[in-house]
Amino acid sequence: MVTRKPPNLTSGLSAGDFWARPASERAATFAALRGSAPVSFHQLTDLAGRSMGRGFWAVTRHADVHYIGRTPQLFCSGHGVGLGQAPIDVLEVNASFLVMDAPRHTALRRVVSRAFTPKQIDRLIDAITAEAARIVDEFVEHGGGEVVEDLSKKLPLWTISNMMGVPESLRDELYHAAELQIAVQDPEFVPPGGNSAAVAIGAGKTMHRIAKELAAARRAQPADDIFSAFVHSEIDGAPLTDQMLGALFALFATGGNDTTRTTTSHAMKLFSDNPEQWSRLVHEPLLIDGAVEEMLRCATPVIHFRRTATTDTELNGVPIAQGDAVVMFYESANRDEAVFDDPARFDITRNPNPHVSFGGGGPHFCLGASLARAQLRALFSKLAERVATIEAGEPHYLASNFINGIKRMPVTVTRR
Numbered sequence: 001m002v003t004r005k006p007p008n009l010t011s012g013l014s015a016g017d018f019w020a021r022p023a024s025e026r027a028a029t030f031a032a033l034r035g036s037a038p039v040s041f042h043q044l045t046d047l048a049g050r051s052m053g054r055g056f057w058a059v060t061r062h063a064d065v066h067y068i069g070r071t072p073q074l075f076c077s078g079h080g081v082g083l084g085q086a087p088i089d090v091l092e093v094n095a096s097f098l099v100m101d102a103p104r105h106t107a108l109r110r111v112v113s114r115a116f117t118p119k120q121i122d123r124l125i126d127a128i129t130a131e132a133a134r135i136v137d138e139f140v141e142h143g144g145g146e147v148v149e150d151l152s153k154k155l156p157l158w159t160i161s162n163m164m165g166v167p168e169s170l171r172d173e174l175y176h177a178a179e180l181q182i183a184v185q186d187p188e189f190v191p192p193g194g195n196s197a198a199v200a201i202g203a204g205k206t207m208h209r210i211a212k213e214l215a216a217a218r219r220a221q222p223a224d225d226i227f228s229a230f231v232h233s234e235i236d237g238a239p240l241t242d243q244m245l246g247a248l249f250a251l252f253a254t255g256g257n258d259t260t261r262t263t264t265s266h267a268m269k270l271f272s273d274n275p276e277q278w279s280r281l282v283h284e285p286l287l288i289d290g291a292v293e294e295m296l297r298c299a300t301p302v303i304h305f306r307r308t309a310t311t312d313t314e315l316n317g318v319p320i321a322q323g324d325a326v327v328m329f330y331e332s333a334n335r336d337e338a339v340f341d342d343p344a345r346f347d348i349t350r351n352p353n354p355h356v357s358f359g360g361g362g363p364h365f366c367l368g369a370s371l372a373r374a375q376l377r378a379l380f381s382k383l384a385e386r387v388a389t390i391e392a393g394e395p396h397y398l399a400s401n402f403i404n405g406i407k408r409m410p411v412t413v414t415r416r
Helices: 023-036 062-069 088-093 104-116 118-141 147-152 154-164 168-183 196-220 226-231 242-273 275-283 285-299 369-386
Strands: 039-042 056-059 144-146 304-309 313-315 318-320 325-329 387-392 406-408 410-415
Touching: 056 062, 062 313, 062 325, 104 118, 104 226, 104 242, 118 144, 118 147, 118 154, 118 369, 118 410, 144 147, 147 154, 147 242, 147 406, 147 410, 154 168, 154 226, 154 242, 154 369, 168 196, 168 242, 196 226, 196 242, 226 242, 242 275, 242 285, 242 369, 242 387, 242 406, 275 285, 275 369, 275 387, 285 369, 369 387
Parallel strands: 056 325
Antiparallel strands: 039 056, 144 410, 304 325, 313 318, 387 410
């Protein structure tokens, strides 16, 4: 049965007032949708509630998210992955393999995947562990601080910058541009009446400019970093263009920074609210792998990704027309009662934990998953060695229906 009007939902899932609600209220809405309208149609609006044209199908159950991710022949990525249809110039600036389909996606992913083989990640572990220790030591020495600025952002920025060979002089500019890319819905970054598309394009162009400078340097003098490997890679006998390199660089800068940063911030709040879980990790450090997976599940850094139906099809008994937007809500799938026992509970011993924070599988499963896990493991292992208690203040959330971000949050820690 097609459900055009979801139950108990006065505004659509794209509207700002929905995403401004407490997480518990959003969770209750998604639970109602999973129960009675797991595939439901919603009008598309911006965060201010203004109509943006054609609506979308919201997919809320874990099994359906997996199905969509694993059937790219029915649900493609090439028309964009956000709720709305991005302007052509925005897609062009950010034309990474995130918004590509086979065979282009397959060829480019093959090149990029070389950066994330187990051997490549193993090469980075010692350096990541050492940098995590330095960051944690400084944070603990000050008794805590503002979690994003003083803890969460530091390790992913350092890791991605070193992987890509970004010099110290450009790292702050790169971070600011990457942050703008995911923050254009927030009035703190783009005031009301501002042109969010222009801001996103400008941020993308900044990252492309940095990438072009680095590419020129790597062509003249190859280096032992991932970006140099990309510069000297070929697809069908042709080198990657500056446009392709810029899009890859922008994807690494945004995705590589945001997932780990957002998960770290949420995890500090989760451990503050659940001190018994922190005590378990402190006294049982071998629980770190399960703790990382539960942090990722509960944080769900990316709220959704969209696909577009390539043909008339059906999903969970609901007819989907060719060209319809189908949106996978990872935040809902990660709390599906059919998969997770007591999904609202933060439990670092949860096993199994088949969360979809890196996607539901298929060709677009996040390539950086192993790197994000390695960073979180290093950071929280060191925190557990040094920190007895964590006390977080009220978080200031990013206004976004795409990224589950925390902009600021005070955190106090006591030493062991």
